[in-house]
Amino acid sequence: MQIRHYYIAIILIITISSCNTTNITTNADLPNKYVNAFIGTDEHGHTYPGAQLPFGMVQLSPDNGQSGWNWVSGYHYSDSIIVGFSHTHLSGAGIGDLQDISLMPTIADFDINTIYKQRDDKPYAAYYTHNDEVAEPGYYSVNFKETGIKAELTATPRTGFHKYSFSKGSNRNIVLDLGYAVNWDASTETEIEYIDAHTVIGKRYSTGWAKDQRVYFCAKFSEPIQDVISTGNINIAKNKKATGKAINTLFKFKQDINEILVKVSISSVSKEGAIANLQTENQTWDFNTARTQAANIWTESLSNITVEGEDIDKKTVFYTALYRSKLAPTLASDVDSQYRGGDIKVHKADGRNHYSGLSLWDVFRAQNPLLTITNPDVAVDIANTMLAHYDETGILPVWVLAGNETNTMTGYHSVSMLAEVIMKNLPGIDTERAFQAMKATMMQDQRGLKELREHNYIPYNLMDESVTISLELAYNDYGVAMVANKLGYTDDYKYFLNRSMAYQHLFDGRVGFMRGKDSNGNWRENFDPKHSAHRVGTDYTEGNAWQHSWFVLHDIQGLVNQFENEDAFEKQLTLLFNESSEITGEDASPDITGMIGQYAHGNEPSHHIAYMYNYIGQAWKTQELVHQIMREQYPNSPDGISGNEDMGQMSAWYVLSGLGFYPVNPTDGNFIIGTPLFAKSCINLQGNKQFVISTENHSDENFYIQSASLNGKELNRSYISYEEIMNGGELHFVMGNKPNKEWASEINSRPPSVSNLNN
Template sequence: MKQVILLFTLILFAVSCSKNISKNHNNTQILTKYVNPFIGTGGHGHTYPGATVPFGMLQVTPVNGISGWDWCSGYHYSDSIAVGFSHLALSGTGIGDLADIIFMPVNKEVNIVKMPKSRDSLDYKSLYNHKNENASPGYYQVYLEDHNINVELTTSKRTAYHKYTFKANDEQSVVIDLGFAINWDKATSSGLKVEDDFTISGHRFSTGWAKNQKVFFVAKFSKPIIGYHLAADNKSVDTKDIKGVKTAAQLFFNDIENNELQVKVALSSVGIENAKANLEASGFEFESVKAKAENTWNEVLSKITVDTDTDSLKTIFYTAMYHAHVAPVTFSDKNGEYRKENDEIATAKDFTAYSTLSLWDTFRAEHPLLTLTSPNVVSDIINSMLSYYETKNILPVWTLYANETNTMTGYHSIPVIVEAYLKGIKGFDAEKAYEAMKTTMMQDERGLNHYKKYGYIPYNLLDESVTITLEYAYDDWCVAQMAKALGKEDDYKLFLNRSKAYEHLFDKGTGFMRGKSIDGVSWHEPFDPKYSNHREHTDYTEGNAWQHSWFVPHAVEDLAMLHGGNEIFTERLEQLFTESSEITGTNVSADISGLIGQYAHGNEPSHHIAYMFNGVGKPWRTQFMSRQILDSQYNTSPNGLSGNEDCGQMSAWYVLSSVGLYPMNPASTEYEIGSPIFDTSTFNLPNGKTFTIEAEHVSDKNIYIQSATLNGEPFNNTSISHETILNGGILHFVMGASPNKDWGTTKTEF
C-alpha cells in the first residue's frame, strides 16, 4: 500500500512539475514571431515597417520619397522605390513631417550637387521587391536591386545601427541627404562636417507641421572614409564643414574585400555634443543590438498573453500590441536635456521627456492601455505635458518634436492626466497638474471664449463648433472629477455644470447634435447628417453628424433621456450601424473610412460608440457590434487597418476590445465589457499580479455572454474597474451563439 501511495505521489509531483514547466515556458514564449510590421503600411494605415524599440527615440525606416497622404510615414506598401533610410517617422498619422537624416548606400559615384524637387531625378534611388524585404520588431531588411546592396537596420533606444552588405569588389559608398523632403517638411538650414576618418556629424532644421524642428546627428562608420564629396545649395564645396539650406554628402570607403559596412547613428534635439553622448560607446555589434531589441519587444508583448488556436488572430493581436507601444517617443537625451518650442533647453529630472503626443486620438484607448502595461511611461508623459505647460501656460494639444501643432480639437491631455491620477498612478505633481488643467480650460484660446460665454460654441463664430463643444464638455467633466478628488468642491460644481454643454446642441427633432446659432435658438441650415466638408465650413471634425452626435461618454444615460428614453436611443444607435454608408459633399474627409453603416471605425470619434449599448441596458448589442468591428476592420494584410493607425489608437482599440474590455469613458477608470475573442487573455500586471479573462466555448459564432463569474462569484456587470483588474483574479465568461438578454441588466455588488 505504501508503494502505491508513493507511486501516486510521484505521479502527482511529475504532473505538477510538467504544469510548472509549461507555465514557465508560456511566460517566456517568443511572441515577436507573431508581429507583422507590414500590417498598416498599405491602405490608409500610414504605418512604417522600419526598426524601433518600445517608445524609442529613433525610427530607422525606409523612405520611398513620394509626397502624398498615404506616404505620411515615408513608406507605402504599394511602392517599390527607395531613396534612403531615415531616422524619424510618424506611426500611422495623417501628417507628413519627419523622414529626417536620410542615409542611402550606393555602389557608384552619384550626383549630389543637384538638389531635386522629386525622387524621379535622384541618382541614388533604387528599386526593391517585397520578396527581398523583411521586418520584425526591432529589425528591417531590404535588398536594393539597383545597387546590389543588402540593407539591414536595427536600433537601441537612442542609437540606430545600419549594416550594408555590398556585392564583392563593388564600390562602397553612402549618400547622406539633408535637403530632400516629403510632404509638409521643408529644410530651412542644414550642415555636415567630416570630423575624422570614421565620423560625420551635422544638423537639419526644418519647418512643416512642426514649425521649429531641430535635429542634430552624429554617425560613426566601421571603416575609414577614404574620400568624400560635399554639396550645399546646388554647389560642390571643397571643405570638411559645410552649411546651407540643403546639404548633402557622398562618402567613399576602402577595404572592398570586406563586403560589409556598418554605421551607427544617434540624434539629439539639443546639439551635436548631446548626439555624441547618445551614441552607444560599444562597437558595431549589430546582431547583439538586434537581439536585445527583440528581447525588449518580447517583454512588452508578454504583458498581455492570449491563447487561441487561430494564429491569424495572434498576428493581429500582437502586431496591435507592437503598434500600441511605438509611440509616444523618447525625446530627452541621455543627460535628460531636450529642446522646447521656444528653443529653451530643459532638463528632465527623474523622468523621460516624450514627444509625438497625438492626444485627440490616443486618449481614447492608447493611454488607457498604457495604464495597464506601462504606468511608469504614463507618469513620464504627464510630466512631459506639464513641462510644456510651464513654457506656454496651457496644456498641449498635439506635440511633435516639442512643437505644438494645435491639430485637432479639445484639450485631451486632460483626460489622460485625470485617468492616471484616479487610477493611482504616481510620479507627477497632482496639484500642479490640476492647476494646468484648470488654467487651460479657463483661458480664451481655440473657442473657449465662446464656450464660456454661451455655454456652447455657436457655429457662426467658429468652424467645427459641434465637435469642439462636445469635446470641451468631456474635458470639463474630467476636470470636475479631479477637482472632486482633490476636495475642490466649488471647482467641481463649476466644471460639472459646464460638462452639460452637449444639452445645448441636441436637436430633438432630428436626434442629432447640430450647429446652433449665436441666438441660442436657430439651427445651422440646411442640414444633412451625412454631409462632410473636410476641416472647413463645417460643424464636425473629419466626419458628419452621424459620427459625432454620440460623443457624450461621461453621460450616456442622460444622452438617452434627451433622445426620449432608452428604446429611442438604442433604435438610433442601431440605425447608425445599418444606415446607408453614403457620405455626401464635394470635399468629403478622407478620414471617414472603415464604414459599417455610418459608423466609421477608420477614425477615432466612432471608437466608443459600440459600447454605449451597455449604458442603456442592451449589452448583447455591444457584444454583437464590437465583434463585428473586430472581425471586419482588422486583418493580417498590409491593408489590415481600416484607417490611420494614429500613434497606437487604432491598435489599442483592438488590443482591449479583443480581450473583451474597452474604456468608453477613460477617466471613469471603468472598462466596458464587450465580446472576448480569445480562449484566455492574461494581463501580467506591473504589480506582479495577473488578471485572466476566460471565454469558455468562444468561437466566431459564440460571441454572446451567457454568464460570468469573477473569482468564482457570480458577475453580472457590464463594466469592471481598473482597481479590480489590478487586484488580480479570473473573470470567467461562458459564451454562446444566442444573446442572453438577462445577463448584464442587473449589477452585482462587490
C-alpha cells in the first residue's frame, strides 16, 4: 500500500479477502484482531508496541527512559515506568537511536530546570502494568492509575496523535523533552518556537548512530496553553523562542479540563515541512475517527494475505509477523516529496516515496523478497531510494538511518536488492542506471573490496570478519553479474561471475568449513568452529564457522562440490543441527541466539540453512526443520522473537515459511519449498489476482509433503518462481505424517545454482 494513499474504505478490505476462506470475511474476524504488538518486546526482540501506519514516518510509542541493549527500541516488557511518548523508533535493531520529540502528560508541577540523575526521580515518570496497556495496529493506550491519566496514541503517516484524559489532581501539564536521549543518542541543538496559544514548532538535532540527524516538528494542542516555561525559565509565550543543547518545556493548561489532544508532525527537511505535513494529513480533532482510519489502513495492508485455520496462536503469530514486516523501512519524504538525503542536503523525490531505516544486511534475505510480493510498489521505491543515495554520495548504501550512512554490518546488500528487483522485472527502475551504480560500488576500494580483488578473498590479517565479508561480497558480485548478463554486458558478466566464486578460496575440505586465510595463503591456526568473538579479532560476523560456512546462496551446488561427495555435505549439514549448542570464546557475540544445535535462528546468517536440503534432493528434511523452527522459535508471547527483529527480517522469515516457501537466493527469484503452516493461505495480489496455497490432510502431525501440483499439473520440483506466484494460481500439497523421500529428489527437480546452470 502506498503511504500517500492512506484513506480507504472497509468495504474494499472485505472484498479483497475473498480467497474462499471462511475465517476472514467479517469485521469481527479481520486480521488486526490477531496482531499481538507485544511479541518481541521482551528478551532481545527490540520491538515497540506503539502506533504507526505501514512504513510510516512516525512511530509513536512509549519510552521507559532506560539505556542498555534491552531498551534499544525505547521499551522493554520487563519495565514498569514510562517517561514519555516519542515519535521515532527502530523496529528491532541491534543499536539504539532515535526516540525523538518526547511528550509526557503529568499532574505534577515542578522546576523545568531540574536535572534528574535517575529516570525514577523524574516527577512525571509514571508507573504502569501490562494489564493497563492496549496495543493494536495503529493504536496504543496506557492507563496510569496512580496519576489518573490515560494516554492514547494513534498516527497518520507523518503525524502522531495523542489523547490525554485526566481524572485526578488539579494540574493539567504536558512535558516536551527535546533533550531526551538514551543509548547511542545525544542531542546537539534544540529549539522551540511559540506560534500561538495552540501551536509550537521546533527542531532537534542529534548525534549517535546517525551522526547528523535533524528532526523538525509542529505540535498543535486542542486546548489553549495557559503558561509555558522552557529550560532557563524562558516563557516562550512572551519571548517566542528558546534554544539550547537540550531544551525541556512545561506546558500548563486550565485545571478544569479533562481531556487534551495533541497532534505532532515531524519532518527531516524543515519546520515548514512539518507544518505542511500536519495540515495535509491530520485535519480532524476527533481522536476516534483518526484511530478508525489507522485501523482501516492496517486492515487493508494485512488483508493482502489471508490464512485459514482454527489455531489462534498460529494466526496471531502469523499476522503479527506480517504486521512487523510492514513497519520498516520508514517514510522519509514530506507531503511535498522533499527529504534530507545522504549528503544531508534537501532533495525531492518526484513521483515516489523516499525511505530511511534501510537495514540491508538483514532485510535482503526475506523482508524485501516478501515486499516484492505484498508491496511491490514499496520495493520499487526502496530501490529508487538506494539509487538516490548513490546519486547523492557516489556509492550505494550499507545501512542508512535518518539519511546518514552508518556503515553498519558487512557486504553491499543494496547491490543484491537492486539485482533482485531488476531480475524480477519490477517496473519503475532505470535498469541501466542501477547497473552502473552497482558496478561502481563493487569496483571501489572500501570495506574489503580492494583486498578481495588483490587476493580473490579477504585475508584475515588485513581485516576482521574476513570470511563473512568475502562470502557476502561474492554474493553481491553475483548480483552484478546477473544484471550484466541481462543487459548484454558479457565481459562484466564473466568478470563478476568469476569474482562470485571467492568462496572456493576459503573452504577447507579437510575440516568442512570456511576458514580464515592470511595474505600468504596460510590457514588461521588453532581453528575452532564453535569459537565466536563479537566483531573484533574474528573471521565471522556475529557468529562462528558453523553458522557462516553455508553462505553461498547463489551456488549451493558449487558448495556441495567442495565436499568429497553429496553424502559428506549432507552429514555436515545434519551435524549442524545436532551438535551441542556450546559457543566458545570470551567475547562471544550476543547475537547467537535461537539455537538448534549450532544453528542460530536468532540471527540472519542462519535463516536460509534449513532449506538447503532441497538442493541435495532431501526436501523432507527441510520440511522437518522448518516445521520445528516455526513451532519452537515463534511463541505467541512477549519473548516470541529469538533474536533482534531487525527491521522485519525475523518476521518475514516466518511469513514466507508459513506460506510454504522461502527465497534462499533472492536474486534468482526462486522460492524454495518448505512446509505450509496453514491448511489454506491466499496471497491477494495486485491486479485482482490471487495465489492460493492449499492442502489435503493438513495437521500439526502431517507436515510432510506427499505430492504437489501447480495449477492442476503435477509439481515434482522443490521450488517455484516469483513469476509463477505473481501470475496467480494455486499451489496444492497433499500432506502426510511420514516423509515421502522420493518427492523432488531427482537432480532436475532441485533448485538451480550457478554450477547447475553452467553445466
